Amino acid sequence: MSRTPGPSAVSRAAAALAALALALLPAAPTPAAEGKPAVALSQQEAAKGAELTATGTGWPARTLVMLLVCGQNMIGGTNSCANADGVAVSVADDGRFTARLPVAEPPKPCPCVVNVASVNGDQSTVAVPLKITGHPVADLPAESGSARLAMLTGARLKGGDGVLTWFGAPPSRRFTATIGNLGSAPVKDPVFQLGTGHGVFAPQWEEARWKGTIPPGGKAEVGLDVELPAGAHGDYTVSLKYGETVLATQPWGVDRPYGVLLFWALLLVVIPTALFRLGMAVVDRFRPRPGAPGRHRGSGPAPEGAAAVTARLPKVPPAGVAGPPPPPLPWFTPEPREAGPPQTSAPSENRPTTKGHS
Known part of the structure:
Protein backbone atom coordinates (compact mmCIF):
# COMPACT_ATOMS: atom_id res chain seq x y z
CA MET A 1 0.00 0.00 0.00
CA SER A 2 1.54 3.35 -1.09
CA ARG A 3 1.69 6.27 1.29
CA THR A 4 0.76 9.80 0.19
CA PRO A 5 3.17 12.45 1.48
CA GLY A 6 1.61 14.73 4.09
CA PRO A 7 1.40 18.50 4.00
CA SER A 8 4.50 18.93 6.15
CA ALA A 9 6.66 16.95 3.70
CA VAL A 10 5.42 19.05 0.77
CA SER A 11 6.20 22.31 2.63
CA ARG A 12 9.70 21.16 3.48
CA ALA A 13 10.37 20.23 -0.15
CA ALA A 14 9.14 23.64 -1.40
CA ALA A 15 11.32 25.50 1.10
CA ALA A 16 14.38 23.48 0.02
CA LEU A 17 13.77 24.29 -3.64
CA ALA A 18 13.36 28.01 -2.86
CA ALA A 19 16.61 28.07 -0.89
CA LEU A 20 18.45 26.33 -3.76
CA ALA A 21 17.09 28.86 -6.26
CA LEU A 22 18.17 31.81 -4.13
CA ALA A 23 21.65 30.35 -3.79
CA LEU A 24 22.04 30.02 -7.54
CA LEU A 25 20.78 33.54 -8.33
CA PRO A 26 23.31 36.44 -8.49
CA ALA A 27 23.33 38.98 -5.71
CA ALA A 28 20.82 41.74 -6.30
CA PRO A 29 21.34 45.37 -5.32
CA THR A 30 20.04 46.48 -1.97
CA PRO A 31 16.55 47.86 -2.51
CA ALA A 32 16.32 51.59 -1.95
CA ALA A 33 13.49 53.51 -0.44
CA GLU A 34 10.64 54.37 -2.74
CA GLY A 35 11.67 57.16 -5.10
CA LYS A 36 15.31 57.21 -3.90
CA PRO A 37 17.96 56.27 -6.50
CA ALA A 38 20.43 53.47 -5.64
CA VAL A 39 23.39 51.81 -7.41
CA ALA A 40 25.07 48.41 -6.82
CA LEU A 41 28.42 47.26 -8.26
CA SER A 42 29.26 43.70 -9.27
CA GLN A 43 32.62 44.00 -7.40
CA GLN A 44 33.73 46.16 -4.49
CA GLU A 45 37.40 45.84 -5.48
CA ALA A 46 38.84 45.64 -8.98
CA ALA A 47 42.16 46.11 -10.72
CA LYS A 48 42.91 48.81 -13.26
CA GLY A 49 41.60 47.84 -16.68
CA ALA A 50 38.92 45.49 -15.32
CA GLU A 51 35.24 45.93 -16.09
CA LEU A 52 32.39 46.42 -13.60
CA THR A 53 28.68 45.99 -13.95
CA ALA A 54 26.63 48.75 -12.32
CA THR A 55 22.93 48.19 -11.67
CA GLY A 56 20.66 51.08 -10.72
CA THR A 57 17.15 51.19 -9.27
CA GLY A 58 14.74 53.96 -8.37
CA TRP A 59 15.97 56.43 -10.98
CA PRO A 60 13.67 58.74 -12.94
CA ALA A 61 12.31 56.91 -15.98
CA ARG A 62 13.65 57.72 -19.45
CA THR A 63 16.52 59.87 -18.18
CA LEU A 64 20.24 59.74 -18.93
CA VAL A 65 22.79 58.94 -16.21
CA SER A 80 39.26 64.17 -9.71
CA CYS A 81 37.45 61.78 -12.13
CA ALA A 82 38.49 59.80 -15.21
CA ASN A 83 36.18 61.79 -17.48
CA ALA A 84 37.47 60.26 -20.73
CA ASP A 85 36.40 56.77 -19.62
CA GLY A 86 32.93 57.68 -18.39
CA VAL A 87 29.83 55.79 -19.50
CA ALA A 88 26.35 57.16 -20.21
CA VAL A 89 23.26 54.95 -20.14
CA SER A 90 19.49 55.47 -20.36
CA VAL A 91 17.08 54.57 -17.58
CA ALA A 92 14.21 52.24 -18.43
CA ASP A 93 10.55 52.93 -17.73
CA ASP A 94 10.72 51.00 -14.43
CA GLY A 95 13.58 53.19 -13.12
CA ARG A 96 16.32 50.56 -13.65
CA PHE A 97 19.51 50.56 -15.69
CA THR A 98 22.52 48.30 -16.22
CA ALA A 99 25.89 49.61 -17.41
CA ARG A 100 29.33 48.10 -17.98
CA LEU A 101 32.00 50.46 -16.67
CA PRO A 102 35.76 50.05 -17.24
CA VAL A 103 37.91 50.57 -14.14
CA ALA A 104 40.01 53.50 -15.31
CA GLU A 105 42.76 55.13 -13.28
CA PRO A 106 41.47 58.46 -11.88
CA PRO A 107 43.80 61.48 -11.74
CA LYS A 108 43.57 61.61 -7.93
CA PRO A 109 44.55 58.91 -5.41
CA VAL A 119 22.26 64.38 -16.60
CA ASN A 120 18.66 65.50 -16.99
CA GLY A 121 15.58 65.10 -14.83
CA ASP A 122 15.96 65.81 -11.13
CA GLN A 123 19.81 65.62 -11.32
CA SER A 124 20.16 62.88 -8.71
CA THR A 125 23.66 61.85 -7.61
CA VAL A 126 24.88 58.64 -5.94
CA ALA A 127 28.50 57.77 -5.05
CA VAL A 128 29.43 54.09 -4.47
CA PRO A 129 32.83 53.27 -2.84
CA LEU A 130 35.31 51.30 -4.98
CA LYS A 131 38.77 50.00 -4.13
CA ILE A 132 41.16 49.97 -7.11
CA THR A 133 43.99 47.49 -6.80
CA GLY A 134 47.39 49.04 -7.41
CA HIS A 135 46.16 52.65 -7.34
CA PRO A 136 47.82 54.93 -4.76
CA VAL A 137 45.92 55.83 -1.61
CA ALA A 138 46.30 59.15 0.21
CA ASP A 139 44.56 60.99 3.00
CA LEU A 140 41.68 63.20 2.03
CA PRO A 141 42.55 66.89 1.78
CA ALA A 142 41.35 69.28 4.42
CA GLU A 143 37.85 70.22 3.43
CA SER A 144 37.01 73.86 3.05
CA GLY A 145 33.66 75.52 2.66
CA SER A 146 34.19 76.19 -1.02
CA ALA A 147 35.22 72.60 -1.81
CA ARG A 148 32.25 70.84 -0.26
CA LEU A 149 29.36 72.76 -1.76
CA ALA A 150 28.81 73.41 -5.44
CA MET A 151 26.08 74.86 -7.63
CA LEU A 152 23.92 72.27 -9.39
CA THR A 153 21.19 74.33 -11.05
CA GLY A 154 20.68 77.96 -11.94
CA ALA A 155 19.61 80.45 -9.33
CA ARG A 156 16.21 82.13 -9.35
CA LEU A 157 14.58 85.12 -7.68
CA LYS A 158 11.08 84.30 -6.50
CA GLY A 159 8.41 86.76 -5.49
CA GLY A 160 6.95 90.01 -6.75
CA ASP A 161 6.23 93.61 -5.83
CA GLY A 162 3.10 94.68 -3.99
CA VAL A 163 1.19 97.94 -3.73
CA LEU A 164 3.40 99.22 -0.90
CA THR A 165 6.51 98.68 -3.02
CA TRP A 166 4.94 100.90 -5.66
CA PHE A 167 4.84 103.63 -2.99
CA GLY A 168 8.47 103.21 -1.91
CA ALA A 169 8.45 100.15 0.41
CA PRO A 170 11.65 98.01 0.34
CA PRO A 171 11.57 95.48 -2.56
CA SER A 172 12.19 91.88 -1.46
CA ARG A 173 12.74 88.54 -3.18
CA ARG A 174 13.67 84.97 -2.24
CA PHE A 175 16.94 83.77 -3.76
CA THR A 176 16.70 80.02 -4.43
CA ALA A 177 19.33 77.64 -5.79
CA THR A 178 19.99 73.89 -5.77
CA ILE A 179 23.27 73.22 -3.91
CA GLY A 180 25.07 69.86 -3.90
CA ASN A 181 27.52 68.51 -1.32
CA LEU A 182 30.57 67.07 -3.08
CA GLY A 183 32.47 66.31 0.11
CA SER A 184 32.52 63.29 2.38
CA ALA A 185 31.02 64.97 5.45
CA PRO A 186 27.57 66.47 5.90
CA VAL A 187 27.16 70.24 5.90
CA LYS A 188 24.82 71.44 8.65
CA ASP A 189 23.32 74.93 8.75
CA PRO A 190 25.74 76.46 6.22
CA VAL A 191 26.35 80.20 6.35
CA PHE A 192 26.21 81.83 2.92
CA GLN A 193 26.85 85.40 1.89
CA LEU A 194 24.37 87.38 -0.17
CA GLY A 195 25.64 90.38 -2.09
CA THR A 196 23.56 93.11 -3.71
CA GLY A 197 25.20 95.46 -6.22
CA HIS A 198 23.61 98.45 -7.94
CA GLY A 199 24.67 99.00 -11.53
CA VAL A 200 28.45 98.89 -11.90
CA PHE A 201 29.14 99.15 -8.16
CA ALA A 202 30.62 96.24 -6.21
CA PRO A 203 28.13 94.15 -4.20
CA GLN A 204 27.63 94.68 -0.49
CA TRP A 205 27.86 91.31 1.28
CA GLU A 206 25.75 90.17 4.21
CA GLU A 207 25.76 86.79 5.97
CA ALA A 208 22.66 84.60 5.63
CA ARG A 209 22.30 81.25 7.40
CA TRP A 210 20.32 78.43 5.83
CA LYS A 211 18.72 76.00 8.28
CA GLY A 212 19.19 72.41 7.16
CA THR A 213 21.69 69.63 6.47
CA ILE A 214 23.11 68.57 3.10
CA PRO A 215 24.43 64.97 3.28
CA PRO A 216 27.53 63.82 1.37
CA GLY A 217 26.65 63.38 -2.28
CA GLY A 218 23.24 64.91 -1.63
CA LYS A 219 21.63 68.16 -2.66
CA ALA A 220 19.14 70.64 -1.28
CA GLU A 221 17.21 73.66 -2.50
CA VAL A 222 18.53 76.63 -0.57
CA GLY A 223 16.24 79.63 -0.15
CA LEU A 224 17.47 82.94 1.29
CA ASP A 225 15.60 86.24 1.62
CA VAL A 226 17.12 89.36 0.11
CA LEU A 240 25.45 83.99 -3.63
CA LYS A 241 28.85 83.14 -2.12
CA TYR A 242 30.01 80.29 0.11
CA GLY A 243 33.47 80.68 1.59
CA GLU A 244 35.52 82.50 -1.04
CA THR A 245 33.69 81.14 -4.07
CA VAL A 246 30.77 82.90 -5.78
CA LEU A 247 28.26 80.16 -6.55
CA ALA A 248 25.62 82.07 -8.53
CA THR A 249 24.67 85.53 -9.76
CA GLN A 250 21.21 86.71 -10.71
CA PRO A 251 20.16 90.07 -12.23
CA TRP A 252 17.25 91.98 -10.68
CA GLY A 253 15.51 94.87 -12.39
CA VAL A 254 13.55 97.05 -9.93
CA ASP A 255 10.86 99.39 -11.27
CA ARG A 256 10.73 103.02 -10.19
CA PRO A 257 8.20 103.67 -7.37
CA TYR A 258 5.84 105.82 -9.41
CA GLY A 259 3.40 105.95 -6.50
CA VAL A 260 5.81 108.29 -4.67
CA LEU A 261 5.85 110.67 -7.65
CA LEU A 262 2.06 110.59 -7.79
CA PHE A 263 1.89 111.31 -4.05
CA TRP A 264 4.14 114.38 -4.35
CA ALA A 265 2.22 115.63 -7.37
CA LEU A 266 -1.04 115.42 -5.44
CA LEU A 267 0.63 117.06 -2.46
CA LEU A 268 1.73 120.02 -4.57
CA VAL A 269 -1.87 120.50 -5.66
CA VAL A 270 -3.59 119.90 -2.32
CA ILE A 271 -1.39 122.16 -0.14
CA PRO A 272 -1.79 125.36 -2.24
CA THR A 273 -5.52 124.69 -2.53
CA ALA A 274 -5.84 124.27 1.23
CA PRO A 288 -17.38 144.16 6.86
CA ARG A 289 -21.01 143.18 6.59
CA PRO A 290 -23.78 145.32 4.98
CA GLY A 291 -25.62 147.46 7.59
CA ALA A 292 -22.80 147.44 10.12
CA PRO A 293 -22.29 151.07 11.36
CA GLY A 294 -18.87 152.67 11.14
CA ARG A 295 -17.29 149.87 9.18
CA HIS A 296 -16.81 151.55 5.75
CA ARG A 297 -17.48 154.91 4.17
CA GLY A 298 -20.64 154.78 2.13
CA SER A 299 -21.96 151.61 3.74
CA GLY A 300 -25.06 151.89 5.90
CA PRO A 301 -27.46 154.84 6.26
CA ALA A 302 -26.14 158.35 5.72
CA PRO A 303 -25.65 160.57 8.79
CA GLU A 304 -28.46 163.00 9.73
CA GLY A 305 -26.52 166.20 9.06
CA ALA A 306 -25.61 165.20 5.52
CA ALA A 307 -29.25 164.45 4.73
CA ALA A 308 -30.27 167.97 5.85
CA VAL A 309 -27.60 169.68 3.73
CA THR A 310 -28.60 167.61 0.72
CA ALA A 311 -32.21 168.66 1.15
CA ARG A 312 -31.26 172.41 1.09
CA LEU A 313 -29.25 172.20 -2.11
CA PRO A 314 -31.02 173.76 -5.12
CA LYS A 315 -32.23 171.68 -7.92
CA VAL A 316 -30.37 172.01 -11.20
CA PRO A 317 -32.64 172.38 -14.26
CA PRO A 318 -32.13 170.15 -17.23
CA ALA A 319 -29.77 171.15 -20.01
CA GLY A 320 -31.23 173.79 -22.38
CA VAL A 321 -33.92 175.02 -19.98
CA ALA A 322 -33.47 178.45 -18.46
CA GLY A 323 -34.34 178.79 -14.88
CA PRO A 324 -34.09 181.25 -12.09
CA PRO A 325 -30.62 181.92 -10.92
CA PRO A 326 -29.68 179.79 -8.04
CA PRO A 327 -29.72 181.45 -4.69
CA PRO A 328 -26.32 182.17 -3.34
CA LEU A 329 -24.97 179.72 -0.94
CA PRO A 330 -24.42 181.05 2.51
CA TRP A 331 -20.77 180.15 2.60
CA PHE A 332 -20.13 181.71 -0.81
CA THR A 333 -21.90 185.13 -0.08
CA PRO A 334 -19.44 188.01 -0.71
CA GLU A 335 -18.70 190.36 2.16
CA PRO A 336 -20.03 194.02 1.87
CA ARG A 337 -17.52 196.56 0.50
CA GLU A 338 -17.12 200.34 1.27
CA ALA A 339 -18.53 202.82 -1.25
CA GLY A 340 -16.01 204.43 -3.58
CA PRO A 341 -15.18 204.87 -7.21
CA PRO A 342 -14.90 201.76 -9.17
CA GLN A 343 -11.42 200.59 -9.88
CA THR A 344 -10.80 200.10 -13.52
CA SER A 345 -7.59 198.25 -13.16
CA ALA A 346 -5.37 196.92 -10.59
CA PRO A 347 -2.91 199.43 -9.07
CA SER A 348 0.62 199.29 -10.27
CA GLU A 349 3.75 199.71 -8.29
CA ASN A 350 5.35 201.99 -10.98
CA ARG A 351 2.68 204.66 -11.06
CA PRO A 352 0.98 206.44 -8.19
CA THR A 353 -2.56 205.93 -7.25
CA THR A 354 -4.93 208.59 -8.65
CA LYS A 355 -6.63 210.41 -5.79
CA GLY A 356 -8.63 212.98 -7.85
CA HIS A 357 -8.60 215.68 -10.52
CA SER A 358 -6.38 218.79 -10.13
Missing part, protein backbone atom coordinates in the same frame (compact mmCIF):
# COMPACT_ATOMS: atom_id res chain seq x y z
CA MET A 66 26.58 59.34 -16.31
CA LEU A 67 28.99 56.94 -14.52
CA LEU A 68 32.54 58.08 -13.62
CA VAL A 69 35.39 56.56 -11.63
CA CYS A 70 36.69 59.30 -9.31
CA GLY A 71 39.45 59.63 -6.73
CA GLN A 72 39.49 61.33 -3.32
CA ASN A 73 35.77 60.70 -2.90
CA MET A 74 35.20 63.22 -5.72
CA ILE A 75 36.12 66.15 -3.48
CA GLY A 76 36.53 69.12 -5.76
CA GLY A 77 34.15 67.90 -8.43
CA THR A 78 34.82 66.11 -11.70
CA ASN A 79 38.46 67.29 -11.76
CA CYS A 110 42.01 56.78 -3.58
CA PRO A 111 39.73 56.47 -1.64
CA CYS A 112 37.80 56.13 -4.89
CA VAL A 113 34.12 56.09 -5.79
CA VAL A 114 31.92 55.39 -8.77
CA ASN A 115 29.87 58.56 -9.15
CA VAL A 116 26.49 58.16 -10.87
CA ALA A 117 24.66 61.38 -11.72
CA SER A 118 21.51 62.10 -13.68
CA GLU A 227 15.82 92.92 0.57
CA LEU A 228 16.78 96.26 -0.95
CA PRO A 229 16.56 99.70 0.70
CA ALA A 230 13.31 101.65 0.61
CA GLY A 231 12.74 103.48 -2.66
CA ALA A 232 15.39 101.45 -4.50
CA HIS A 233 15.02 101.25 -8.28
CA GLY A 234 17.20 100.42 -11.27
CA ASP A 235 19.39 97.45 -12.25
CA TYR A 236 20.65 95.34 -9.36
CA THR A 237 22.69 92.12 -9.15
CA VAL A 238 22.25 89.50 -6.42
CA SER A 239 25.17 87.10 -5.81
CA LEU A 275 -3.86 127.46 1.91
CA PHE A 276 -6.01 129.39 -0.56
CA ARG A 277 -9.22 128.18 1.07
CA LEU A 278 -7.85 129.03 4.51
CA GLY A 279 -6.93 132.54 3.40
CA MET A 280 -10.35 133.07 1.87
CA ALA A 281 -11.97 131.92 5.10
CA VAL A 282 -9.92 134.47 7.07
CA VAL A 283 -10.83 137.25 4.64
CA ASP A 284 -14.50 136.30 4.81
CA ARG A 285 -14.36 136.29 8.61
CA PHE A 286 -13.06 139.85 8.89
CA ARG A 287 -14.89 141.36 5.86
